[in-house]
Amino acid sequence: xxxxxxxxxxxxxxxxxxxxxxxxxxVLRMPQGRVxxxxxxxxxxxxxxxLRRLISSGHTSGRLVYGDFDGLPGADSRAVFLALDTxxxxxxxKIVTRLSQVRERSWLVVNQSPFAVGFTEHLENLLRTDxxxxxxxxxxxxxxxxxxxxxxxxxxxxxxxxxxNDGYAELLVKEIFRPFNRxxxxxxxxxxxxxxxxxxxxxxxxxxxxxxxxDMANLxxxxxxxxxxxxxxxxxxxxxxxxxxxxxxxxxxxxxSSNVINLVDTLDASGVGxxxxxxxxxxxxxxxxxxFRRLWQHYHTDLKGRTIAIWGAAFKPETGRIDNAxxxxxxxxxxxxxxxVRVHDPEALPALLERYGHHSGLHYASHPYAAADGxxxxxxxxxxxxxxxxxxxxxxxxxxxxxILDGRNMYDPAYVREHGFxxxxxxx
Amino acid sequence: xNAFKAIPDTGTQAEQQAWADxxxxxxxxxxxxxxxxxxxxxxxxxxxxxxAGPLLLDYSKQRVxxxxxxxxxxxxxxxxxxxxxxxxxNAETVNNTEQRAAMHWALRVPxxxxxxxxxxGVYSDVQSQLDRMAAMVDKIxxxxxxxxxxxxxxxxxxIGVGGSDLGPLMVSRALNxxxxxxxxxxxxxxxxxxxxxxxxxxxxxxxxxxxxxIVSSKSFTTVDTLYNxxxxxxxxxxxxxxxxxxxxxxxxxxxxxxxxxxxxGIHRENQLQIWDWVGGRYSLWSCIGLPIALRIxxxxxxxxxxxxxxxxxxxxxxxxxxxxxxxxxxIGVWNTNCLGINAHAILPYDGRLEKLPAYLEQLEMESNGxxxxxxxxxxxxxxxxxxxxxxxxxxxxxxxxxxxxGTEVVTCDFIAPALRYHEARHTADAEELVSxxxxxxxxxxxxxxxxxxxEAALEDEGELPHYKRYRGNQPxxxxxxxxxxxxxxxxxxxxxxxxxxxxxxxWGINPFDQWGVEMGKKIATETLxxxxxxxxxxxxxxxxxxxxxxxxxx
Numbered sequence: 001x002x003x004x005x006x007x008x009x010x011x012x013x014x015x016x017x018x019x020x021x022x023x024x025x026x027v028l029r030m031p032q033g034r035v036x037x038x039x040x041x042x043x044x045x046x047x048x049x050x051l052r053r054l055i056s057s058g059h060t061s062g063r064l065v066y067g068d069f070d071g072l073p074g075a076d077s078r079a080v081f082l083a084l085d086t087x088x089x090x091x092x093x094k095i096v097t098r099l100s101q102v103r104e105r106s107w108l109v110v111n112q113s114p115f116a117v118g119f120t121e122h123l124e125n126l127l128r129t130d131x132x133x134x135x136x137x138x139x140x141x142x143x144x145x146x147x148x149x150x151x152x153x154x155x156x157x158x159x160x161x162x163x164x165n166d167g168y169a170e171l172l173v174k175e176i177f178r179p180f181n182r183x184x185x186x187x188x189x190x191x192x193x194x195x196x197x198x199x200x201x202x203x204x205x206x207x208x209x210x211x212x213x214x215d216m217a218n219l220x221x222x223x224x225x226x227x228x229x230x231x232x233x234x235x236x237x238x239x240x241x242x243x244x245x246x247x248x249x250x251x252x253x254x255x256x257s258s259n260v261i262n263l264v265d266t267l268d269a270s271g272v273g274x275x276x277x278x279x280x281x282x283x284x285x286x287x288x289x290x291x292f293r294r295l296w297q298h299y300h301t302d303l304k305g306r307t308i309a310i311w312g313a314a315f316k317p318e319t320g321r322i323d324n325a326x327x328x329x330x331x332x333x334x335x336x337x338x339x340x341v342r343v344h345d346p347e348a349l350p351a352l353l354e355r356y357g358h359h360s361g362l363h364y365a366s367h368p369y370a371a372a373d374g375x376x377x378x379x380x381x382x383x384x385x386x387x388x389x390x391x392x393x394x395x396x397x398x399x400x401x402x403x404i405l406d407g408r409n410m411y412d413p414a415y416v417r418e419h420g421f422x423x424x425x426x427x428x
Numbered sequence: 429x430n431a432f433k434a435i436p437d438t439g440t441q442a443e444q445q446a447w448a449d450x451x452x453x454x455x456x457x458x459x460x461x462x463x464x465x466x467x468x469x470x471x472x473x474x475x476x477x478x479x480a481g482p483l484l485l486d487y488s489k490q491r492v493x494x495x496x497x498x499x500x501x502x503x504x505x506x507x508x509x510x511x512x513x514x515x516x517x518n519a520e521t522v523n524n525t526e527q528r529a530a531m532h533w534a535l536r537v538p539x540x541x542x543x544x545x546x547x548x549g550v551y552s553d554v555q556s557q558l559d560r561m562a563a564m565v566d567k568i569x570x571x572x573x574x575x576x577x578x579x580x581x582x583x584x585x586x587i588g589v590g591g592s593d594l595g596p597l598m599v600s601r602a603l604n605x606x607x608x609x610x611x612x613x614x615x616x617x618x619x620x621x622x623x624x625x626x627x628x629x630x631x632x633x634x635x636x637x638x639x640x641x642i643v644s645s646k647s648f649t650t651v652d653t654l655y656n657x658x659x660x661x662x663x664x665x666x667x668x669x670x671x672x673x674x675x676x677x678x679x680x681x682x683x684x685x686x687x688x689x690x691x692x693g694i695h696r697e698n699q700l701q702i703w704d705w706v707g708g709r710y711s712l713w714s715c716i717g718l719p720i721a722l723r724i725x726x727x728x729x730x731x732x733x734x735x736x737x738x739x740x741x742x743x744x745x746x747x748x749x750x751x752x753x754x755x756x757x758x759i760g761v762w763n764t765n766c767l768g769i770n771a772h773a774i775l776p777y778d779g780r781l782e783k784l785p786a787y788l789e790q791l792e793m794e795s796n797g798x799x800x801x802x803x804x805x806x807x808x809x810x811x812x813x814x815x816x817x818x819x820x821x822x823x824x825x826x827x828x829x830x831x832x833x834g835t836e837v838v839t840c841d842f843i844a845p846a847l848r849y850h851e852a853r854h855t856a857d858a859e860e861l862v863s864x865x866x867x868x869x870x871x872x873x874x875x876x877x878x879x880x881x882x883e884a885a886l887e888d889e890g891e892l893p894h895y896k897r898y899r900g901n902q903p904x905x906x907x908x909x910x911x912x913x914x915x916x917x918x919x920x921x922x923x924x925x926x927x928x929x930x931x932x933x934x935w936g937i938n939p940f941d942q943w944g945v946e947m948g949k950k951i952a953t954e955t956l957x958x959x960x961x962x963x964x965x966x967x968x969x970x971x972x973x974x975x976x977x978x979x980x981x982x
Binding site for chain 1: 576
């Protein structure tokens with residue numbers, strides 16, 4: 001099938017590459033910018049495992065071609081995907097309006113972008129201009145990609161939520177996704193509004209679990225309990241299960257946070273408001289500064305002139321993105337108190353450099369142990385594999401003060417302390 | 429006891445002559461009703477209003493005419509008002525009982541001024557403290573002022589009394605509409621009363637981890653403030669434990685006595701300085717205004733200062749006939765000394781100015797509530813009248829009955845902004861709110877009209893029964909602001925300050941001391957001993973003994 005796809009988000013690339021890999025002919029229409037440049041140069045635009053190879057082999061096969069973002073789909077195009085960012089809803093309106101102006105043509109638009117609830121319906125109204133009798137519909141197909149395992153999520157989806165009011169459109173979408181829908185029917189079909197809201201509710205549920213555990217961790221702190229034992233006990237209950245129960249220094253990421261905020265905005269605008277989700281977000285934001293608070297107390301409320309090492313800037317491992325990541329709040333808090341920071345991250349330093357440039361309070365370290373050199377404390381913010389088993393003796397020799405603040409509860413407190421470190425975890 | 433005279437036999441020959449001339453005018457005008465003055469001159473407003481910056485003062489509803497004004501100007505000249513204004517702004521020792529200058533005006537001189545410094549380093553001292561305050565404001569607004577546990581400060585409590593309370597309280601209430609975005613979620617609270625009433629309530633609703641206290645006291649010995657501060661400290665220590673970090677994270681001090689602040693435990697970094705030369709009731713322009721800056725941001729705070737500076741320049745340079753603060757002063761002198769009116773009401777027709785009456789009560793009565801002149805003699809003229817007030821529309825349901833039909837003559841200041849609710853943040857409800865503002869304005873104008881003209885204001889009412897009659901002839905001024913903004917409020921407060929100074933010059937008194945509030949503090953210390961059973965009651969009068977007996981019996 002001939003398919004056009006607008007956007008340069010992670011979801012755009014994963015969808016385009018995956019569809020091309022199963023035989024579809026895809027025109028990927030990316031706006032001008034860094035992502036487009038990287039892709040055309042055959043470089044990785046996102047540090048997503050397997051993605052660069054997927055895109056490049058699609059392109060080599062000739063089934064994935066790059067088109068003009070401002071161009072219209074060709075005559076044989078059967079479906080138009082929109083995989084834009086939260087803040088690009090105006091672009092979506094523009095694209096759909098342009099489609100609507102092509103008279104006598106049928107359109108199926110598949111909206112994967114995380115816009116506000118109701119936006120897919122709004123796009124459909126734009127598409128169905130007066131007097132047009134051709135078949136036109138916009139469906140919602142929210143993406144559930146998790147950065148780091150996005151390709152797996154696309155190829156073996158636990159469910160595909162489709163918001164769609166039109167039988168023919170439903171058939172067409174199911175045909176497009178047939179290769180990913182083999183072992184059983186993964187489609188759950190509902191109205192576009194319900195589909196959009198489901199996506200938000202799932203995100204809301206997950207972050208609520210995390211914030212709940214962080215709240216528990218804070219209580220554990222003051223009761224002298226190790227939250228790690230508690231977490232294992234809770235996870236063992238089959239009614240609860242182990243996912244999203246890890247206390248830490250808060251969740252981030254472009255999808256995670258903005259989606260939650262989006263949900264809260266949606267509710268606030270309708271005058272209802274969710275006091276639970278507001279709390280969830282507040283707990284999360286407080287949690288991002290958790291290690292700062294421990295450090296502040298450790299150094300008796302005076303961090304002036306201290307050097308702090310940070311391992312991990314990315315909001316999670318296997319990504320180079322720092323959107324809403326805890327490091328942002330940590331850096332600002334440390335700088336405001338007159339401390340300097342040395343950061344290492346295997347992937348996210350470019351993103352950090354893009355945001356802060358050459359900052360007198362920030363040293364970009366090319367090696368984890370170089371970051372820790374002369375530091376008064378080491379904070380671990382992202383659980384990159386390479387950080388799991390550090391050479392503690394080497395670390396200690398380089399540091400000015402042997403203090404480790406473990407934001408992901410990666411280490412064994414007793415073992416670390418044995419090596420002469422002061423150890424702080426989250427809720428332990 | 430003061431022996432009051434219409435024409436004092438103290439002062440220069442010229443002054444005595446000016447008073448004599450004024451008395452002749454008073455004799456002439458006293459029998460005239462305001463309604464007659466308005467009838468005699470269709471254009472009366474044109475001749476009896478003055479504008480300065482964003483302010484308009486209408487004094488056409490005062491019982492003066494141009495001849496009386498002329499004599500009032502002559503009185504100002506004879507009292508050397510011009511010379512005294514220069515002495516004030518040249519930092520001469522105008523506060524004679526405390527042997528120092530009064531330089532509150534220097535607090536609002538802008539950083540890039542071309543004015544000559546009367547005392548070397550004053551302007552740069554002022555700016556350096558403002559800069560230090562700005563850094564604190566920024567840290568708090570950006571959520572980077574941390575409590576002892578590292579949590580963000582979300583609430584600030586200003587502990588102070590008198591000038592360290594009323595000024596910041598009045599202005600931050602008045603300018604709440606100008607709160608800057610990053611301060612929206614910041615709670616700003618005030619605790620002043622020595623009995624701990626406000627403190628008790630605040631401590632119940634606030635969390636120690638997130639609360640920062642500003643201890644504001646010029647002398648840093650004010651009992652009211654220190655007791656409240658000690659209560660705050662104990663509250664913090666109970667939940668956070670005793671440690672050095674606690675003072676570092678939870679207390680800012682503002683005082684002219686750094687060593688006293690240090691003694692109490694205020695961290696050096698957290699000390700903001702004011703100076704001996706600024707009186708408490710004139711100090712909101714200094715770092716005492718920190719709560720204001722926390723509410724409206726430093727840019728707003730500098731606007732407030734700019735408005736006041738504009739009024740200072742006006743006060744220094746404008747001829748009497750167009751000098752707004754001087755006209756306010758002379759009208760007051762005329763009413764007090766020539767018409768014998770000893771009560772003055774402050775009536776803002778804008779709920780945001782609810783604390784303005786209390787603020788002006790302090791400014792005027794603490795400054796000019798004196799009965800000894802600069803030479804130490806008893807004054808022979810009445811000085812500051814009794815001031816009180818209330819938000820006008822609310823007072824209409826309270827004491828306006830007395831204004832309209834009571835036996836006392838009262839002068840009034842009606843105060844209102846012309847524009848309101850036109851700012852972007854009100855758009856949603858603007859229409860309804862604007863109509864409420866119009867209603868308030870209509871009431872403001874109607875009340876002053878009825879007070880002035882009496883029944884004459886009502887053309888076709890016919891013969892009224894006695895109890896429905898309005899005698900009118902109650903003089904008032906109306907002060908309109910283009911809108912209530914940091915700039916216009918600054919200008920208005922400075923106008924009142926300068927008015928107070930001008931009146932003090934004419935009455936020959938020192939407006940910058942307040943010895944009358946000292947002795948009570950001392951006696952209270954002795955009485956406390958008796959109440960606590962540490963001292964004998966024998967030396968006390970029978971009334972005090974009786975009251976203490978009752979208290980102890982409970």
